Amino acid sequence: MKKILIGIVVLVVVVILAVGGYAAHLVGKLNSPEFQEQVRAEVSRQMGAEVRLEEMDIELLSGVTLRGVAVANPAPFEGDLFTARAFVLRYKLMPLLSGRVEVEQLALENPVLGLVVDEDGRFNYESLGGESQKASTREPAGAAPAEPTAAPPPDSPAAEAGGSAPLDILLSEVRVSDAQVSMVDDEGTNLMAIEDANFVAALQVSGGATRGRAKASIGTVSLADMLFLRGIEAPLEVSSEEVQLSPIEAQVAGGTATGALNAHMKDSFRYDGSLDLAGVAVKTLLQEAQTNLKVAGTLQGTLSFEGTGPMSTLKANGHAEIVDCRIEDSKMLALLSTLLKVPELASPEFQDCRIEYSLANNVLSTPVLSLKAQALEVTGNGKVNLVQSTLDYDLKLALAETLLAKIPVQELRAAFKPREDGLSEVAFKAYGPMDDPQTDLLSRVGKAAATDAVKGQVNRLLKKKLF
DSSP: OHHHHHHHHHHHHHHHHHHHHTHHHHTTTTTSHHHHHHHHHHHHHHHTSOEEEEEEEEETTTEEEEEEEEEEOOTTOOSEEEEEEEEEEEEESGGGGGTEEEEEEEEEESOEEEEEEOTTSOBGGGGOOOHHHHHHHTOOTTOOOOOOOSSOOTTOTTTTTTTSOOOEEEEEEEEEEEEEEEEEETTOOEEEEEEEEEEEEEEEEETTEEEEEEEEEEEEEEETTTEEEEEEEEEEEEESSEEEEEEEEEEETTEEEEEEEEEEOSSSOEEEEEEEEEEEEHHHHHHHTTOSOEEEEEEEEEEEEEESSSGGGOEEEEEEEEEEEEEESOHHHHHHHHHHTOGGGTSOEEEEEEEEEEEETTEEEEEEEEEEOSSEEEEEEEEEETTTTEEEEEEEEEEOHHHHTTOOOHHHHHTOEEOTTSOEEEEEEEEEETTSOEEOHHHHHHHHHHHHHHHHHHHHHHHHHHO
8 A cells, every 4th residue: 555655646646747847848748648647657657567547637836637547466366456536636836946845735535445366365556667767776785876967858758756865745635536446366356346436635644654635435344245334424533644533423234334444564464353233234235245145133243353365364353243043945944843842842932042252264263152041042063164165062051941851852851951041952963065054962862861771771770789
């Protein structure tokens, strides 16, 4: 992100120096195709990526308007890194004499930023940087300085830009409208998407540091196509080290979300955030995530996450509670209903569903899983492998006497052990593919039945001997 900002600043400086430094020679040629091609080629060289421009309109004393802007991805990435419908720059020339760039307005219309991260966690923008920058670092020590020239040649409008000292840049107004940002991995999996983002800010670049604040509004933020935040309003703080969107206020599936989102650019890119969710309609939430799970109820909970790139780097943890929880078409509950021959188990209504979870290395761990109703409970813990779509859980099923009596097979009923609260429970494992889970319930029931049978025989033998 820092290099993208530097690229835009380079564009500003190159154009201003080109216009200011060579105005006397090129005042009649500023909008000629030849001059514009020279500027485009120089910016491409500085950025180390092909820059395309559909139209350039230069007004010597006031600014530049670019239309149809595109920056191609540096190799080996394909496609475009950045596009914009229009780029508008309004500046003051006089402060340049004191080494200061004052920009009255820098506006981007419909900018589209496409971030791609490869399997090694390297982003496409990290490859930006022109050959001139690389060559300057390889210049041998003690090399003789270049001989001064009376005037730069007219066919090199930005020749001084690469060797000039860093300038202080004041951006009085930075306006971005209808922006879009996407982040995908090397397989095209969506990690994050931002749509309809708008903000107005003031920025200052001095000594290599960037500072600025703004009020941002964002239509939609999608996190891994699973969680969608809409109608976001938040202060936006920008620096050369990080971008902070905090505190956030947004809508999520009929409920609300508050928290913060941060992107850190110092040393290497990473992102993190935290959200508090309340009043979320679970059915809508799952429909938006395009999952096969069918759960109804109202959710509240927390989510904290961080990552450096692909899904494999994403770490998260939190908890969720669902009131008036109803689970439909659950493969596991359907399996239990079939095995025990109790139809009520297939689609029960729980008064309370609670889960604590963590995510790391594409494995979702749930140390606490608790689904409770008056006559039924499912509790336990386990893991889900998101890559292989498999699960491995240790569970307990507890039934009230009304449901226990509906189990037609005596051996199955005998496997349930009474608890102090009046329910009877049996422990079992659930494992295998998520769309076709397996359980060891029958084998455990068989062992329990065999144990009871042996106990019965022993008791009968003892009675015969005693009486």
